[in-house]
Amino acid sequence: MAEHFLSLYTDYIVRTEKKYPGLKNMSDWEVIFTATLQAVKVKRGKKILNQLKMDLNQRTLRMKFESMGCTVDRIDRFLDDIEKFGVLTKPVVFASLRFERWLDLNPQATLKARASILQELYQDYDLDSLMEEYPETRVRFFMMTCFKEDNPNLLNEFQSIILSMRDGLLSPWNLQERITQIQTNIILSEEEKFYLARMLFPHVDAADYVELVTTTHGEDNRLNLVFQTEGMDGQIYQIRPPFLPKEIGQFHSLLSESSLSGTFTAQHDFLLLFNSRNRMVGGLYWKNLENNRIHLEWVAIREKYRNISLSNRLMDDFYKRMKHRGVDIITVGFYVEKFFFRQGFEINKQYGGLVKRLK
């Protein structure tokens, strides 16, 4: 095995570098180790690297490796890094390098512009596709780009999140609880809050104004996303889940005002719309049926606030949130068909009422 690694280094890297001097200094053993881990998968890769360390007990091989800059210590350090921070995969490295290059050329870039390029790079390098094998991918990408400056407390929290994900104790799709703890325990700058919201909710667009708010539900804290939007009347509105039980009561009254009857159960969730004075002007609620399917019960907008596209804004945000939750199918009763047809709902023989598939 030792010879195999040595051969990769000398034959492939060193000789090619000699031939093309401009390429020097960008190759290193860590790249070989990481590429190995990516090829053979992490568990097996670690075994191989440990075997390689054993092989280096042989003096001749050890000398050969040391002359090439590879020592047992170096392998140990690499393995230690993997334990602490997960695998630094190639797409994450290149997406981060590209972000750095862009930032070098555009040091005055606004937060919005930075978030926009981060989102683009995340998609272009298809980082989501790595999440199954490397659940730490999204956190690692954000650590290497927007969170790399300071705040050691925050980095420690990320490290702990990565450890939990690698141990299979935490799903990369369900970081809400851990981020809530971070919000509660660490003092964060506005910039950090801005990026944290985008790390947690990938559907949030760079230009969207959002805020992460921690609310109390019984003894638990829960993190909620407040999305800000503009109606056709030029006014700012906020879309968010209810923070207080009385807001659910208010929504019930709003439904009654609209001549709709609603019976709320523990299976129901709500998304509400507020004006700039924090007055509820509309909302919707749905029943959770299966992991990937929900039933939208009613959508209502207070009469005074109709015809300014608020229902469209509310529905757009609703779709994004549901997609983020892993919902594929939304069903709705057969009413206000014109509105729901415009929203992409259709008749389907498998479902009663109307159905929309989130792609």
Next chain:
Amino acid sequence: MVENFGGYWPEYQLYTEEYIHGETLTAYLDRNRDDILDDSKVDRWQMRWLHFIWNGIQAYQDFWNRTEFKLSIQPPSPSNLVIPQHDYSTGTRLISISGRKPTESMAEHFLSLYTDYIVRTENKYPGLKN
């Protein structure tokens, strides 16, 4: 089109030849030899080279893994690889696996092939000798 592919498979008494769309890494680097030496383009080439190393090593290691660590392609050479030019593209290919060798007797076996590789590469690129 890559045209330097040819494999002899003694266990099947078979010789195969294939033409693959793309340019080998060696051909690509040869074509850009002057550009690589251009001081003003160091950053660009450093990033590209990192990409070529990463993909190339991963391809060779992937083959090694597929053989349950019994065989590896020797020598691991850039002329045996087609790697997309852009780091965000996928599709690295090994052109030939005819150079596969058992890894059990790695040390001596590989070292002898290493010599073969050097001689062969130097014959192909005489400038390397200096």
